[in-house]
Amino acid sequence: MSVNNNEILNSEFSEPSIAEFYAGKNIFITGGTGFLGTVLIEALLSSTPKIGTIYLLIREKYGSDTNKRVERLLSKPIFNSHSAETLKKVVPVVGVMDAVNMGFDDETLNELREKVNIIFHVAATIKFNTHLRVAIQTNLTGTLRCIEFGKSLKKMDAFVHLSTAFCNSNYAGLLEEKVYAPAQDPYEMLKMAENDDAWANIKTRADWLHITKEHPNTYTFTKQLAENLVMKELAGFPAAIVRPSIVYGTYEHPVQGWVGNASSGHLGFFAGYYKGLFRTIYGNSQSKIDLIPVDYTINASIVLGWYVGTRKLELPEVIHSTSGDVNPLSLEEFTDILNERVRVNPSLKMVWVPHAKIRNGLRHTVFFYLFHIFPTMIWYWPEKLLGLGIRHHTSLEFMRMFNKGTKAFHFFLNKNFQYSTKNAMRIAPLMHPNDVDRYKFDASDLDWSELLERNFLGVRRYYFRERGNTSLKHVIVYALFQTLNFIGMAAMIWYSYKLFTGIESAFGLGLSSPVLISLGLLLGSFLIWL
Numbered sequence: 001m002s003v004n005n006n007e008i009l010n011s012e013f014s015e016p017s018i019a020e021f022y023a024g025k026n027i028f029i030t031g032g033t034g035f036l037g038t039v040l041i042e043a044l045l046s047s048t049p050k051i052g053t054i055y056l057l058i059r060e061k062y063g064s065d066t067n068k069r070v071e072r073l074l075s076k077p078i079f080n081s082h083s084a085e086t087l088k089k090v091v092p093v094v095g096v097m098d099a100v101n102m103g104f105d106d107e108t109l110n111e112l113r114e115k116v117n118i119i120f121h122v123a124a125t126i127k128f129n130t131h132l133r134v135a136i137q138t139n140l141t142g143t144l145r146c147i148e149f150g151k152s153l154k155k156m157d158a159f160v161h162l163s164t165a166f167c168n169s170n171y172a173g174l175l176e177e178k179v180y181a182p183a184q185d186p187y188e189m190l191k192m193a194e195n196d197d198a199w200a201n202i203k204t205r206a207d208w209l210h211i212t213k214e215h216p217n218t219y220t221f222t223k224q225l226a227e228n229l230v231m232k233e234l235a236g237f238p239a240a241i242v243r244p245s246i247v248y249g250t251y252e253h254p255v256q257g258w259v260g261n262a263s264s265g266h267l268g269f270f271a272g273y274y275k276g277l278f279r280t281i282y283g284n285s286q287s288k289i290d291l292i293p294v295d296y297t298i299n300a301s302i303v304l305g306w307y308v309g310t311r312k313l314e315l316p317e318v319i320h321s322t323s324g325d326v327n328p329l330s331l332e333e334f335t336d337i338l339n340e341r342v343r344v345n346p347s348l349k350m351v352w353v354p355h356a357k358i359r360n361g362l363r364h365t366v367f368f369y370l371f372h373i374f375p376t377m378i379w380y381w382p383e384k385l386l387g388l389g390i391r392h393h394t395s396l397e398f399m400r401m402f403n404k405g406t407k408a409f410h411f412f413l414n415k416n417f418q419y420s421t422k423n424a425m426r427i428a429p430l431m432h433p434n435d436v437d438r439y440k441f442d443a444s445d446l447d448w449s450e451l452l453e454r455n456f457l458g459v460r461r462y463y464f465r466e467r468g469n470t471s472l473k474h475v476i477v478y479a480l481f482q483t484l485n486f487i488g489m490a491a492m493i494w495y496s497y498k499l500f501t502g503i504e505s506a507f508g509l510g511l512s513s514p515v516l517i518s519l520g521l522l523l524g525s526f527l528i529w530l
Contacts (some may be wrong), residue, residue: 006086017432018306018439024051025157028116029098030146031123032056033073035260036162036247039298040120041252045086047302047438055112057102057123058092066092077462078254086276089358097123097142102149112149117157118305121146124162126265127215128408132208139222140186140229147233158238158309160301160337161230165245165322166412167223167291167421170214177318177423179231183213186225186232188457216411218441231316239316240304244297245419246321246409249455251293251446253438257458258294266291266409267459273338274459276352276481277376277399280367282414285332290324290419292443293451299319300424300441307427319424323443326421331358331413333448341453345470346478349462351379351395353481367530372399 027044031037033056044051058066070092079087093112094273096103104112112134123146143161168180192198202208208218215221227241238481246266262271272278279364283289300321323329334355342354352375359367377394423524428442 006127010304016306017244018435019048019050020303021309022048022118022302022307025117026052026115027054027118027120028057028112028149029054029122030057030142031121032163033058033069034122036244036297037122038073038076038078038260039250039258039294040122040253040301041073041090041301042082042154042294043298045079045089046254050061051089052117053115055116056090056092057095057097058095059096066094066332076256081162081254098137098145100145102145105400113152114154116153117148117155118309119153119156119159119504120162120301120305121145121160122162122407122421124219124223126219127176128219129205130218131203132191132211132221132387133219135218135222136175136189136225137503139219140225141193143226143229144190144233151233151237151383156237158240158305159230159234159316161239161241162301163227163241163243163314164223164231165243165320165417166220167227169216169220169412169417170224174418174420175320176420177243177320178228179316179318180224182210182219182225182405183215184225186229189222189415196404197352199218201391227318230489234316236314237316238308238313240301240308241316241318242297242301242304242321243319243419244300244321245290245292246412247294247297248291248451249293249458251451251454252440253295253299256454257454257461259455259458259463261458262463267455269409270455271459271463272399272479273354273356274347274350274456275384275395275464276350276354277395278373279352279354279356279414280359280364281331281335281356282322282360282410283331283358284360284416285330285335287413287416288324288328288403288418289331289413290322290417291329291334291451292321292323293372293446296446298442299439303427303435303441304432310415316428317423319420319427321421321424321441322419323446325419325447326425326442326444327446329448330500334452337449341449342456343478345453345456345460346474347464348466348477349464349472350477350481353478353485355485357497357525363530370527372530414433439463489528493525 016172016530029037029040032041033052041054041056044054055408058069060066061069070090074082093104093108095108101109107472121143123138125135130138147159150156167177168175170183171180191487202211212218212221215224230239230241248267248270249257249265259267259271269278270279290391300319304319306316335358346354349449376399379395418498424441428436457470
């Protein structure tokens with residue numbers, strides 16, 4: 001996708017600002033109740049005050065009132081600054097993502113076709129190892145239905161598809177802002193998803209590896225297919241694809257450190273680490289961990305809607321919402337910052353003192369079961385009986401719940417993916433000067449220590465519901481757990497010595513005290529090193 005080289009110099013900002021572009025326009029959002037979707041809704045309401053109606057696709061659930069679900073969504077703290085009148089702009093529409101005409105009744109469908117101007121397609125199954133058929137139906141068939149709906153609108157000013165930077169992880173080298181050839185034909189996969197017979201012998205991950213080929217999971221596979229669908233179906237339309245990397249909580253807007261339910265992607269590890277549950281990180285210490293604050297991704301999406309809606313493009317625009325190319329952060333640096341900043345704003349209700357190390361292979365596996373699973377199994381019943389769990393979960397339940405999500409990142413944290421941001425950097429200077437600060441999406445000046453510290457405070461306040469600012473009490477609690485940690489290390493060395501003493505006594509090995517002490521120290525040191 002090329003742009004006239006004189007566009008920046010000659011535009012003189014004659015085109016509308018972002019707020020002016022969105023003024024009076026009606027928006028349709030899929031996935032609006034998720035983490036990204038929630039921040040998107042708030043950003044549209046706050047930064048484009050003259051926006052029209054925001055239609056929110058909601059799947060009907062048995063025994064669940066749709067309006068009540070939207071009320072719960074809008075009652076979240078990030079909407080506190082909005083008046084009741086403003087929140088009335090958010091209107092639920094009941095539908096089914098992968099159904100023909102998205103499952104709308106005729107009246108709803110006709111109203112939406114007449115009124116909707118801009119579509120943000122955010123909905124997707126983000127579980128990395130969802131069954132292949134389910135992933136295709138949600139991420140591919142759902143995208144096709146959304147495209148069909150968009151093309152049927154009376155006037156579509158923009159179509160923004162939220163993808164992922166990981167979708168081309170079956171390719172090596174620098175990944176550019178273009179749509180890559182898919183591992184399979186998307187139209188053949190659409191047909192396959194509708195054919196029951198085709199799935200008779202495809203039930204486990206091993207059964208579909210020959211279909212997904214070099215992709216590490218069904219998520220990246222189907223998101224790559226969906227991008228190809230967008231590129232082919234929306235050629236000549238005002239369409240865009242935004243690819244975020246590992247999405248963390250907000251950096252600035254609407255509040256610092258908003259993390260939602262802290263279960264999206266790598267935020268699950270972050271929340272578990274904050275409580276001292278997760279103490280090991282799998283990966284290559286020198287690999288880049290490509291983080292991006294959620295508000296930067298949402299800003300990029302809103303800017304792209306404005307960009308494609310104010311000029312004629314032959315093909316959908318593609319940008320990466322990533323940081324590795326402009327502000328690289330290694331996994332080792334990330335781990336060091338975690339361990340440093342958690343001391344500044346610790347939790348009052350930690351399970352153990354938070355401290356993580358990078359481990360690989362057998363070392364990681366042994367540590368995980370010995371120092372994660374085993375202690376939480378011992379603590380399970382006392383915690384359950386005394387009601388000391390984390391957000392209605394015991395530590396063991398919490399660990400199992402989030403470990404599935406974080407384990408899926410092992411592939412990405414052990415490689416060094418590179419993402420070009422040339423398109424994103426080309427578009428940024430085209431914004432009106434008044435829009436630059438509010439819609440910042442360039443990660444080059446991000447302070448990683450500041451981001452993680454803000455997210456620690458966000459996890460503490462919004463997810464674990466711990467109120468109040470960091471106080472002397474927090475410092476004392478952290479110091480207490482540090483002391484307990486050192487006592488625990490000393491205890492490991494002592495019990496290691498006693499273990500060898502017991503073995504020597506039971507079997508009469510005739511070992512001298514210095515040898516026993518050395519063996520005990522060796523085993524204890526090994527456990528501490530582990």
